[in-house]
Amino acid sequence: MKRKLFTSESVTMGHPDKVSDRIADAVLDAIFTNDKDAHVACEVLTTTGLVLVAGEIETNTYIDIESIVRKTVENIGYTRGKYGFDADNLAVLTAIHSQSPDIAQGVNKADGSIGAGDQGLIFGFACDETPNYMPLSITLAHNLVKRLDEVRQKGILDFVRPDGKSQVTLEYDEDDKPSRVDAVVVSTQHQDMDINELREAIKKEVIFKVIPSELIDENTKIFINPTGKFVIGGPKGDTGVTGRKIIVDTYGGYARHGGGAMSGKDPSKVDRSAAYMARYLAKNIVASGIASKCEVQLAYVIGEVQPVSVRVDTFGTSFVSEADIVKQIRKHIDLTPRGIIDRFKLLRPIYEQTSFYGHMGREDLGLPWEELDSIKYFKELK
Numbered sequence: 001m002k003r004k005l006f007t008s009e010s011v012t013m014g015h016p017d018k019v020s021d022r023i024a025d026a027v028l029d030a031i032f033t034n035d036k037d038a039h040v041a042c043e044v045l046t047t048t049g050l051v052l053v054a055g056e057i058e059t060n061t062y063i064d065i066e067s068i069v070r071k072t073v074e075n076i077g078y079t080r081g082k083y084g085f086d087a088d089n090l091a092v093l094t095a096i097h098s099q100s101p102d103i104a105q106g107v108n109k110a111d112g113s114i115g116a117g118d119q120g121l122i123f124g125f126a127c128d129e130t131p132n133y134m135p136l137s138i139t140l141a142h143n144l145v146k147r148l149d150e151v152r153q154k155g156i157l158d159f160v161r162p163d164g165k166s167q168v169t170l171e172y173d174e175d176d177k178p179s180r181v182d183a184v185v186v187s188t189q190h191q192d193m194d195i196n197e198l199r200e201a202i203k204k205e206v207i208f209k210v211i212p213s214e215l216i217d218e219n220t221k222i223f224i225n226p227t228g229k230f231v232i233g234g235p236k237g238d239t240g241v242t243g244r245k246i247i248v249d250t251y252g253g254y255a256r257h258g259g260g261a262m263s264g265k266d267p268s269k270v271d272r273s274a275a276y277m278a279r280y281l282a283k284n285i286v287a288s289g290i291a292s293k294c295e296v297q298l299a300y301v302i303g304e305v306q307p308v309s310v311r312v313d314t315f316g317t318s319f320v321s322e323a324d325i326v327k328q329i330r331k332h333i334d335l336t337p338r339g340i341i342d343r344f345k346l347l348r349p350i351y352e353q354t355s356f357y358g359h360m361g362r363e364d365l366g367l368p369w370e371e372l373d374s375i376k377y378f379k380e381l382k
Contacts, residue, residue: 005170005182007137007183008167008254010358012356013162014234016163016238017240019078020044020263024264026069028042029349029352033061033349034061038061040264041269042265043055044240045241046239046240047239048084049091051069051091051092053069056096058098065096069090072352073087073090083233084232084234115305116268116270116274116300119301120258120300121258122271122297123275124275124278124295125279125360126279126282128286132370134361135251137168138252140181141252144168147206148160148206159198159201162233163237164187165185166186168183180215180216183221189230189232190230192231199224207222242264243261243264249261251360262359270300273341274307274337274340275359278297284372287372288375290379291318294312294313294317295313297310297311306335307335310330310335328377332374
């Protein structure tokens with residue numbers, strides 16, 4: 001049998017790109033706390049000793065961006081000067097201006113409907129590899145960095161610093177099911193110390209706590225801090241930018257991606273809201289039992305209310321016509337920006353918590369796009 005391998009990666013909440021994403025979503029949440037009608041497109045850059053917050057924001061409320069930045073950085077764990085980036089010693093610059101009126105006239109309709117805030121093609125995905133209908137590779141990668149953050153925050157491993165990454169390579173069998181872990185990579189920022197001591201501790205307290213033992217065998221390759229040293233990390237080691245971890249945010253590369261980022265954007269931007277809807281549809285389709293794998297594509301035109309296309313691909317795993325699935329979606333689910341916003345109650349401060357460990361499959365957060373309340377529509381096709 002020819003081996004089939006697939007790899008996904010994830011990053012800790014202290015990775016510089018994720019620091020940027022989290023600040024952007026913290027700004028959005030702060031605005032939505034008092035102004036649910038705001039339009040926000042917030043972009044953040046982080047580097048040594050500096051956070052730049054830029055973008056287009058239209059709101060009737062006031063927020064203290066500098067305080068939000070410092071509090072967010074503190075919550076992540078950058079609280080000491082020796083990390084090269086800390087909450088109390090940052091320069092915070094802002095370059096905010098209002099949304100273009102040319103865009104606004106297409107978004108805010110006189111009848112109360114909402115036009116798409118930009119053109120966009122969006123993909124959602126689900127499969128039956130895990131209980132939360134996510135690919136196993138990205139699920140394990142997320143769990144590794146989540147555990148890496150946990151051992152740092154709880155003091156289980158006091159040498160761990162906020163920045164870190166994981167990568168998991170799975171081997172699939174002839175039935176296209178994951179059968180074993182072929183390789184695991186964990187890289188963590190750390191205090192200056194013996195590398196062998198670090199590797200043994202990370203293997204014991206992170207990797208073996210997360211990867212199921214039945215997926216590890218004598219041929220599984222484990223890499224821990226492969227360069228031998230990762231003391232300089234976070235925004236001091238690498239500039240962070242909003243929206244640069246979109247594959248980490250979604251399906252770990254297992255499904256297509258339209259290219260649009262989510263963090264820092266209010267839900268009139270279909271890059272965010274329609275991505276949640278596409279995930280919701282794919283998950284409900286798979287959970288209904290009519291397919292074991294499903295990808296949904298939605299496409300929008302700026303200023304227009306209805307999507308210009310809806311596409312379903314079940315990769316040959318469904319006994320139901322994909323055209324019939326699309327008909328059920330169009331019949332029962334409102335795919336307009338207003339319909340998506342109302343269904344998921346998106347005009348509220350729920351976004352900062354989505355900025356790390358992925359936006360999809362987060363059943364631990366009770367996110368509305370993870371609900372399975374439309375299964376009945378697809379079961380009707382059986």
